[in-house]
Amino acid sequence: xxxxxxxxxxxxxxxxxxxxxxxxxxxxxxxxxxxxxxxxxxxxxxxxxxxxxxxxxxxxxxxxxxxxxxxxxxxxxxxxxxxxxxxxxxxxxxxxxxxxxxxxxxxxxxxxxxxxxxxxxxxxxxxxxxxxxxxxxxxxxxxxxxxxxxxxxxxxxxxxxxxxxxxxxxxxxxxxxxxxxxxxxxxxxxxxxxxxxxxxxxxxxxxxxxxxxxxxxxxxxxxxxxxxxxxxxxxxxxxxxxxxxxxxxxxxxxxxxxxxxxxxxxxxxxxxxxxxxxxxxxxxxxxxxxxxxxxxxxxxxxxxxxxxxxxxxxxxxxxxxxxxxxxxxxxxxxxxxxxxxxxxxxxxxxxxxxxxxxxxxxxxxxxxxxxxxxxxxxxxxxxxxxxxxxxxxxxxxxxxxxxxxxxxxxxxxxxxxxxxxxxxxxxxxxxxxxxxxxxxxxxxxxxxxxxxxxxxxxxxxxxxxxxxxxxxxxxxxxxxxxxxxxxxxxxxxxxxxxxxxxxxxxxxxxxxxxxxxxxxxxxxxxxxxxxxxxxxxxxxxxxxxxxxxxxxxxxxxxxxxxxxxxxxxxxxxxxxxxxxxxxxxxxxxxxxxxxxxxxxxxxxxxxxxxxxxxxxxxxxxxxxxxxxxxxxxxxxxxxxxxxxxxxxxxxxxxxxxxxxxxxxxxxxxxxxxxxxxxxxxxxxxxx
Amino acid sequence: xxxxxxxxxxxxxxxxxxxxxxxxxxxxxxxxxxxxxxxxxxxxxxxxxxxxxxxxxxxxxxxxxxxxxxxxxxxxxxxxxxxxxxxxxxxxxxxxxxxxxxxxxxxxxxxxxxxxxxxxxxxxxxxxxxxxxxxxxxxxxxxxxxxxxxxxxxxx
Numbered sequence: 001x002x003x004x005x006x007x008x009x010x011x012x013x014x015x016x017x018x019x020x021x022x023x024x025x026x027x028x029x030x031x032x033x034x035x036x037x038x039x040x041x042x043x044x045x046x047x048x049x050x051x052x053x054x055x056x057x058x059x060x061x062x063x064x065x066x067x068x069x070x071x072x073x074x075x076x077x078x079x080x081x082x083x084x085x086x087x088x089x090x091x092x093x094x095x096x097x098x099x100x101x102x103x104x105x106x107x108x109x110x111x112x113x114x115x116x117x118x119x120x121x122x123x124x125x126x127x128x129x130x131x132x133x134x135x136x137x138x139x140x141x142x143x144x145x146x147x148x149x150x151x152x153x154x155x156x157x158x159x160x161x162x163x164x165x166x167x168x169x170x171x172x173x174x175x176x177x178x179x180x181x182x183x184x185x186x187x188x189x190x191x192x193x194x195x196x197x198x199x200x201x202x203x204x205x206x207x208x209x210x211x212x213x214x215x216x217x218x219x220x221x222x223x224x225x226x227x228x229x230x231x232x233x234x235x236x237x238x239x240x241x242x243x244x245x246x247x248x249x250x251x252x253x254x255x256x257x258x259x260x261x262x263x264x265x266x267x268x269x270x271x272x273x274x275x276x277x278x279x280x281x282x283x284x285x286x287x288x289x290x291x292x293x294x295x296x297x298x299x300x301x302x303x304x305x306x307x308x309x310x311x312x313x314x315x316x317x318x319x320x321x322x323x324x325x326x327x328x329x330x331x332x333x334x335x336x337x338x339x340x341x342x343x344x345x346x347x348x349x350x351x352x353x354x355x356x357x358x359x360x361x362x363x364x365x366x367x368x369x370x371x372x373x374x375x376x377x378x379x380x381x382x383x384x385x386x387x388x389x390x391x392x393x394x395x396x397x398x399x400x401x402x403x404x405x406x407x408x409x410x411x412x413x414x415x416x417x418x419x420x421x422x423x424x425x426x427x428x429x430x431x432x433x434x435x436x437x438x439x440x441x442x443x444x445x446x447x448x449x450x451x452x453x454x455x456x457x458x459x460x461x462x463x464x465x466x467x468x469x470x471x472x473x474x475x476x477x478x479x480x481x482x483x484x485x486x487x488x489x490x491x492x493x494x495x496x497x498x499x500x501x502x503x504x505x506x507x508x509x510x511x512x513x514x515x516x517x518x519x520x521x522x523x524x525x526x527x528x529x530x531x532x533x534x535x536x537x538x539x540x541x542x543x544x545x546x547x548x549x550x551x552x553x554x555x556x557x558x559x560x561x562x563x564x565x566x567x568x569x570x571x572x573x574x575x576x577x578x579x580x581x582x583x584x585x586x587x588x589x590x591x592x593x594x595x596x597x598x599x600x601x602x603x604x605x606x607x608x609x610x611x612x613x614x615x616x617x618x619x620x621x622x623x624x625x626x627x628x629x630x631x632x633x634x635x636x637x638x639x640x641x642x643x644x645x646x647x648x649x650x651x652x653x654x655x656x657x658x659x660x661x662x663x664x665x666x667x668x669x670x671x672x673x674x675x676x677x678x679x680x681x682x683x684x685x686x687x
Numbered sequence: 688x689x690x691x692x693x694x695x696x697x698x699x700x701x702x703x704x705x706x707x708x709x710x711x712x713x714x715x716x717x718x719x720x721x722x723x724x725x726x727x728x729x730x731x732x733x734x735x736x737x738x739x740x741x742x743x744x745x746x747x748x749x750x751x752x753x754x755x756x757x758x759x760x761x762x763x764x765x766x767x768x769x770x771x772x773x774x775x776x777x778x779x780x781x782x783x784x785x786x787x788x789x790x791x792x793x794x795x796x797x798x799x800x801x802x803x804x805x806x807x808x809x810x811x812x813x814x815x816x817x818x819x820x821x822x823x824x825x826x827x828x829x830x831x832x833x834x835x836x837x838x839x840x841x842x843x
Binding site: 160165166167168169170171172179180181182183189190410 | 723726727730734736737738739740741742745746
């Protein structure tokens with residue numbers, strides 16, 4: 001499909017896809033063209049002048065980052081002339097850069113250090129110049145030290161591309177400085193502390209604030225894992241040293257739109273060491289929780305569950321892994337034999353919407369956002385917000401269908417503000433009409449084209465459409481898919497967006513409402529009190545960071561979580577489970593991808609994984625419980641059903657306040673880490 | 688008052704990104720400088736990030752981010768003025784009114800700046816206060832020029 005061109009780089013003949021630049025092409029041949037400002041996935045800007053190469057037949061050297069491959073091109077990346085220019089550039093930059101590599105945190109991954117090393121430049125041949133700009137370290141997340149800045153503009157560009165847009169250059173020439181509006185500290189700008197700028201800084205100008213003397217790159221162990229804090233389930237790379245997490249970086253493929261993590265994912269890890277951590281089983285004695293042994297805890301809990309039987313209830317969040325979810329399902333259904341099993345997913349989604357097949361968001365050229373309002377600044381699915389804004393920057397079109405006022409609508413190609421269901425049905429009708437009219441007179445010649453027709457036109461022209469919808473509008477959104485397939489258009493992929501990392505996984509593992517629902521069990525049902533008192537639950541087993549701050553009306557409450565949440569404080573038994581980064585397993589992310597979650601650090605004290613606890617309980621109750629990989633793989637298979645047009649309706653009872661929900665599902669992280677500073681700062685600004 | 692002036696200027700624009708520089712110029716003409724709040728309003732009006740407006744305003748030397756004094760003193764530093772003692776003229780002014788080149792006094796009375804050449808080299812060394820040019824300056828003349836001005840202020 002993509003045309004390949006043949007060219008020569010340093011005498012090596014290579015085939016490269018048409019349209020890519022010389023840096024990328026050289027990379028394919030295993031040749032590194034030095035650069036400080038180029039960012040994969042973005043247009044080259046030629047700020048650093050290091051990537052100069054010579055092309056046969058051209059007089060002067062050209063910048064590789066902004067030169068596309070051409071058939072028959074012959075490129076030389078290491079001629080005397082370009083090496084001399086590069087050496088000169090490094091020499092110039094070094095005249096303004098501190099020479100303190102021996103104590104610099106970035107030593108080892110600093111590009112400037114490595115190029116200076118390659119050229120053997122110990123000290124600049126120019127007079128040393130210093131501007132004396134102050135360091136911005138007023139926040140606990142990101143330290144900005146302009147003394148180290150080489151003005152490559154990577155941070156400015158990444159911040160712009162993902163739509164956060166707080167950084168820019170002040171002034172001109174060597175006196176320029178990367179600043180926020182008004183040259184204020186980060187917390188006084190619209191900065192969300194996502195740290196994307198830290199990830200791309202090639203030197204020590206932008207750094208995690210707590211990294212000073214916490215080890216350097218070559219001392220770290222790197223673990224590829226997943227963040228579990230919200231519905232985006234972002235890829236992360238965890239760096240550990242001496243068994244402790246030192247930092248977390250975005251882990252999606254370099255250059256991809258998905259390469260983003262938010263402040264929670266990047267900086268929430270201090271919660272692992274917070275004093276609210278539960279490291280031993282505990283039981284209630286009077287007003288207090290007393291530490292007990294696992295043996296005692298297991299025997300108390302299994303006795304209670306055996307006695308309660310079908311009158312026991314199990315609730316969990318969808319922040320647990322597939323393996324844990326399946327273990328929980330089997331334990332509750334097969335061993336305790338209760339039907340009262342449910343998760344927090346039922347608060348905002350119905351199981352059908354969570355069973356959708358996958359979608360390829362990265363390569364979509366049209367994104368339709370139905371009834372969801374991702375927002376980086378409020379940390380509501382922040383990655384989704386950043387991905388969409390980045391996709392739009394890279395040329396994708398965006399249709400926003402939302403009756404509210406989502407911030408993201410400001411970058412939409414078309415924004416439809418009527419009620420979602422009526423917009424969707426009107427859109428389907430518009431599609432049919434536009435197709436019936438035929439291509440030639442679609443919109444051309446017409447003076448006034450309605451927004452709806454524009455949206456229809458985009459859908460007709462798009463090659464790969466992804467519709468991202470709120471679960472309550474999933475059926476209505478699927479009607480667009482069906483209409484498009486009837487009209488023989490490129491069929492859109494429809495994805496319902498959940499608020500938790502493994503909502504789709506726990507649904508596929510069978511954790512769906514069967515007996516009492518989550519709301520019933522915790523007593524927040526909107527329905528009138530239907531259950532007779534005698535019918536009520538004897539035992540409630542709450543797994544994970546349940547967003548509850550009051551004790552539900554049950555005789556016996558078991559809370560199994562990594563931290564002592566407000567709910568855990570009210571429990572009769574608390575079982576310490578592993579936290580994020582402490583357990584292996586898998587999740588099924590919002591785009592239907594099975595992702596591996598890898599353990600980065602050992603759990604503290606006597607914490608165990610959820611599944612280990614269920615297996616122990618089962619054993620104590622005289623059964624064996626097993627969860628295998630093949631069972632998980634089987635469980636996540638989606639049966640593609642033939643879809644029929646359903647009425648254009650919004651599912652009732654699924655409204656939640658996403659901000660409150662995500663905050664409370666991450667209660668221990670938000671309140672047990674430096675993110676608390678951010679919350680308090682935001683509150684202070686808001687007042 | 689500022690708010691009104693800004694809205695008046697915005698009336699003549701459509702709110703496009705490309706209108707940034709003309710708007711900045713007009714605002715500066717009207718207010719004498721670009722207050723932070725106004726840059727925020729401009730960013731909103733043309734739909735760009737505030738940092739972008741700030742970046743553009745700080746890039747061009749024609750834009751001022753701080754208010755100007757009521758009396759703008761420009762000392763010529765052209766070749767002719769230089770050899771006839773412009774540096775002395777500048778230091779004398781600096782000590783008399785207590786400002787360094789490029790600074791504005793706290794009471795917004797004076798702004799002291801230098802220029803490359805007025806084009807009246809025959810009068811070298813020369814300086815300008817707002818629109819009036821003073822030629823063939825000496826240290827004494829400078830002192831005379833500024834002391835009465837200073838005293839005049841005190842009377843007001």
